[in-house]
Amino acid sequence: MSTQTPPLVDLRSARFRAEREADWQRLDALVTRAERRGLTRLSFEDARDLAGLYRTTINALSVARAISLDRALLTYLEALSARAYLVVYAPEPRRAGRVHRLLRVGIPNAVRRVLPALALAYAALILGGLVGYLLYFDDPTWYGTLMPAELVQGRDTTSTRAELLDVLQSGSDQALDDLAGFAGFLFSHNTRVAILTFALGILACWPSLFLVFAFGLSLGAFVGLHVERGLAYELFAWLSIHGVTELSAIAVAAAGGVHLGFALLFPGRATRADALRRNGRDAVKLAVLAAFMLCVAAVIEGFGRQLIQDPAARIVVGWGIGLLWIGWLYGAGRGQGG
Amino acid sequence: MSAVPRRVEILPPEGVAIAFEVAPLGARFGAQIIDLIVTGIATGLFLVLVASTGWVSEGALMGVGAMAFFFARIPYYIAAEIAMNGRTPGKRMLGLRVIAQEGGTLTPHAVTLRNQMKEIEVFTPGTLLLIAATLSTTTLLILLAWVAILLAVPLFNRRRQRLGDLAAGTLVVTTPRPKLQPDLAEPRPQSPQFAFAVHHLEHYGRYELQTLEDILQVDRTRLTQAAARQHSQTMGRVSDAIVRRTGYEGLVREAETPAFLQSFYRNQRAFLENRKLFGEDREDKNHASPPPPG
Numbered sequence: 001m002s003t004q005t006p007p008l009v010d011l012r013s014a015r016f017r018a019e020r021e022a023d024w025q026r027l028d029a030l031v032t033r034a035e036r037r038g039l040t041r042l043s044f045e046d047a048r049d050l051a052g053l054y055r056t057t058i059n060a061l062s063v064a065r066a067i068s069l070d071r072a073l074l075t076y077l078e079a080l081s082a083r084a085y086l087v088v089y090a091p092e093p094r095r096a097g098r099v100h101r102l103l104r105v106g107i108p109n110a111v112r113r114v115l116p117a118l119a120l121a122y123a124a125l126i127l128g129g130l131v132g133y134l135l136y137f138d139d140p141t142w143y144g145t146l147m148p149a150e151l152v153q154g155r156d157t158t159s160t161r162a163e164l165l166d167v168l169q170s171g172s173d174q175a176l177d178d179l180a181g182f183a184g185f186l187f188s189h190n191t192r193v194a195i196l197t198f199a200l201g202i203l204a205c206w207p208s209l210f211l212v213f214a215f216g217l218s219l220g221a222f223v224g225l226h227v228e229r230g231l232a233y234e235l236f237a238w239l240s241i242h243g244v245t246e247l248s249a250i251a252v253a254a255a256g257g258v259h260l261g262f263a264l265l266f267p268g269r270a271t272r273a274d275a276l277r278r279n280g281r282d283a284v285k286l287a288v289l290a291a292f293m294l295c296v297a298a299v300i301e302g303f304g305r306q307l308i309q310d311p312a313a314r315i316v317v318g319w320g321i322g323l324l325w326i327g328w329l330y331g332a333g334r335g336q337g338g
Numbered sequence: 339m340s341a342v343p344r345r346v347e348i349l350p351p352e353g354v355a356i357a358f359e360v361a362p363l364g365a366r367f368g369a370q371i372i373d374l375i376v377t378g379i380a381t382g383l384f385l386v387l388v389a390s391t392g393w394v395s396e397g398a399l400m401g402v403g404a405m406a407f408f409f410a411r412i413p414y415y416i417a418a419e420i421a422m423n424g425r426t427p428g429k430r431m432l433g434l435r436v437i438a439q440e441g442g443t444l445t446p447h448a449v450t451l452r453n454q455m456k457e458i459e460v461f462t463p464g465t466l467l468l469i470a471a472t473l474s475t476t477t478l479l480i481l482l483a484w485v486a487i488l489l490a491v492p493l494f495n496r497r498r499q500r501l502g503d504l505a506a507g508t509l510v511v512t513t514p515r516p517k518l519q520p521d522l523a524e525p526r527p528q529s530p531q532f533a534f535a536v537h538h539l540e541h542y543g544r545y546e547l548q549t550l551e552d553i554l555q556v557d558r559t560r561l562t563q564a565a566a567r568q569h570s571q572t573m574g575r576v577s578d579a580i581v582r583r584t585g586y587e588g589l590v591r592e593a594e595t596p597a598f599l600q601s602f603y604r605n606q607r608a609f610l611e612n613r614k615l616f617g618e619d620r621e622d623k624n625h626a627s628p629p630p631p632g
Contacts, residue, residue, distance in 0.1 A: 011608050012615075014523040024518070055352060062354040067615065069607050071548045072519035072555060079516030082356045086435065089350065089443045090423045191408065199458040280505060284451050291412065298405065 013068035020060055027053040028080055034087045054084040102285070105333035110285035111252075112329070114259045121197075121254035124209040125247065128216020129223070136224030146221040161229040190246055191294055194253035198260075198287050205261030212254045219247075237311030240318030242300040248325065249293035256286030293325070346497050346509065350441040358511035360498050361434045366510055370460075372428030377414050381407040411461070415453040420446050433513045439497070440507055448506040455502025459488045519555050523604050530594055532601040538584040539609040543620035547610060550576065550603050554596075573599060 030050045034042060042050065061077040068074060111118065135142040193215050200207035226235040260276065260283045267275035300321070308314050344360040384406050389399060418426040424436035424444050436452070438444045467481060492500045497509045553576060558566055577595045580586065580602060590598045610620055 011523045011604065011611070013607070013611055014521055017521055018524075021518070028516070028518075058350070058352045058354045058356075061356075067611060069544055069547055069610055069614070070521060070523065071551050073521070076516045076518040078357060079514035081354070082358060082514045083516070085348075085350050085356055086423060086437065089438075089441075091420050091444050091446060091449070195457055199455075276505070277507070280451060281447060284447060284454065287454055288450065295409065 013064070013070055013073070016060075016063070016067065017070070017073055020056075023053055024057060024060075024077070024080060027057055027084055031080070031083050031087050035083070039087060039090060050084070051088060054081075054088050057081055057084060102288070103332075107285050107289050108329050108332040108334075110282040111289065114255055114282055114286065117258040117262065118251065118255040120209065120258055121212055121251040124212040124254070125216045125219075125251055128213035129220040130216075131213075132217035132220020132222075133224045133227075134220075135217075136221045137228070140225075140228070143221045143225055146218045159225075159229075161231065164226060164229055164231055165234060190250060194250050194290050194294060197250065197254040198257045198283070198290070200257060205258050205265060208254045208257035208261065212250065215250060234311055237314040237318075241308065241314040242297045242318065244318045244322040245293050245300060245325065246297035248322070249290045249297060252286050252293065253290035256283040256290065259283045259286065296321070344496065344498070346439075346511070348437065348439065348441050358437065359514070360496075361510040361512050363492060363498060365432045365434055365512070366498075369426065369428035369432045369434055372431055373411075373415070373426050376427055377407065377411045380410050380414075384410070412453070412457070415456065416446075416450050419444075419449045419453070424449075429510075433515075434510055435513050436508050436510055438507060439499075439509050444508065448508050452502035452506035452508050455500075455505055459501055522551060522554050522600060523607060530597050530601075532588060532590075532598055532605075534584075534586070534602065534605040536609070538586055539606050541583050541623060542606060542610075543622040543625045544610065545622035547603070547606055550599065550606075554599060554603060570595075 027050070030042070030046055030053065033046075034050065039047070057077065058081045061074075061081045064070075064074055064077055132142075132146055135146070193211060197208045197211045200211065223235060223239075226232065259279050263275035263279035264272055270278060300317075308317060345357045346360050347355040347357050349355050381403060385399065385403050388402060388406075415426055419436055422430065425434065429435060436444060436449070438448060464485075467485070488501060491504075492498045495504075497503075499509050503509055553569075553572060556569055558569065561569060573595050574592065577590055577598055580599075581590060613620060
């Protein structure tokens with residue numbers, strides 16, 4: 001009965017909790033502040049305490065699991081540790097520095113490391129182009145087979161020289177409309193090719209190379225069509241201004257895919273999954289580079305090609321930009337790891 | 339797809355495993371929709387701007403839109419997940435978060451990889467499906483199979499990771515929302531104390547103790563009258579069951595039921611924690627029976 005008060009049993013876990021509760025509340029407040037306004041807004045003392053309190057709290061969680069049956073306490077500590085863990089191990093907030101480092105060191109180094117894969121991708125592209133070109137001169141009906149229907153846009157074996165030149169120069173009002181649409185389609189088509197070559201590389205390289213080869217085939221047939229009508233120079237200029245960048249972007253994306261495929265084919269001493277993760281680091285950088293190059297190509301395509309009509313100027317601008325790419329990728333960040 | 343949340347343990351560098359709740363697929367889908375709306379609105383505004391300047395003809399607007407959407411969403415996900423510590427606005431609204439499965443920092447590399455894979459898993463087949471009418475049947479079937487396989491990946495692994503998560507070593511969890519409830523073992527002043535002997539406390543285990551804790555932790559001031567009455571009845575039944583099972587000899591008046599339960603909780607917990615210190619975990623009331631064969 002309740003009339004005489006029995007002595008209270010000593011509860012180790014309750015004492016444990018009472019001694020540390022103030023620390024937890026403080027950590028809770030700090031974490032809440034960091035979550036709302038970011039880690040960088042904490043004062044020096046707060047940031048220092050946050051790290052220390054996180055470690056003592058996660059220790060307390062470990063101890064509490066061993067000695068306590070207080071579910072309220074365990075749930076709270078678990079959640080608090082989880083939140084503090086996420087704040088303490090947050091991604092580095094200095095984004096600008098990271099982007100800068102990626103551009104200056106990370107990407108050029110990655111490209112130089114995967115040079116064999118890049119060479120393979122370019123080889124597939126050029127070989128495809130060559131085969132497509134030769135096939136076209138062998139039999140012009142190949143054009144219809146090799147060209148994706150969405151890219152033909154009325155330019156086929158029945159087109160006259162004047163019509164083709166019209167599209168290339170796109171100076172007249174009527175052609176501008178077609179060209180804007182064509183640019184959009186070409187862009188989305190080429191972007192899709194770039195994404196697919198990268199993604200499918202994971203299936204042991206060959207889909208990447210095959211896609212680039214197939215892309216080269218249609219390009220070769222396209223070149224053949226124009227060369228046959230004596231438009232070689234104009235087409236070269238037309239392709240130069242954005243193609244140098246855009247085709248390279250596709251080759252870079254394919255190189256990323258091939259690099260991923262290498263991990264499966266030649267994992268070395270690592271397991272294939274580990275090799276994939278290892279090669280993934282450079283492959284992702286290549287994909288970022290390819291995306292960046294596609295953006296540049298889209299800008300050139302959207303504005304530069306309409307503004308610059310003179311073939312010579314087109315060639316100079318296109319290959320000039322190409323030289324800039326090479327200069328950056330060849331020279332930047334040498335001797336710095338990353 | 340059970341209603342019970344899946345839990346997964348992450349081992350931070352400190353070496354104490356922390357359990358996280360794996361985000362349900364429904365919530366992830368919802369977050370994705372919100373993010374799509376956000377990027378969609380941004381693209382729409384950009385298109386209106388472009389259309390009003392008259393640079394692009396109406397026919398080309400579609401292509402420009404696809405392009406703008408592409409360039410809006412790729413940096414959106416990556417930048418948001420790096421800047422907001424594994425959350426996009428959609429994830430934040432639904433309380434989700436991306437974490438690294440190995441413990442440690444969520445690297446920008448992992449964030450980039452998982453979002454680039456999203457492009458292949460979701461958006462490319464998605465855009466192609468939008469123009470499904472113009473595709474041949476074979477292409478369409480291949481496309482549907484592709485989408486079906488990739489959508490099935492998260493269903494068939496325990497951590498609900500999609501392909502991008504698997505490649506990047508990340509997973510999506512729900513953000514924990516902790517609140518420290520009062521310690522029931524703190525003795526309340528002026529409430530009668532009941533004494534228990536060892537033979538009263540040998541019957542129950544951790545499960546019963548924590549069930550009792552759940553009942554006692556209910557904040558009665560926030561209940562409706564009917565719910566409060568129901569809660570009182572539950573407490574009465576529980577207290578009767580305890581008296582019956584433990585063979586407690588004293589008298590428990592109805593008004594004293596909460597005090598009795600609290601007192602019993604305290605003594606039972608002290609007893610069980612003591613046993614635990616000596617290496618004997620009593621999981622539930624069946625702790626005394628021998629373990630099932632096999």
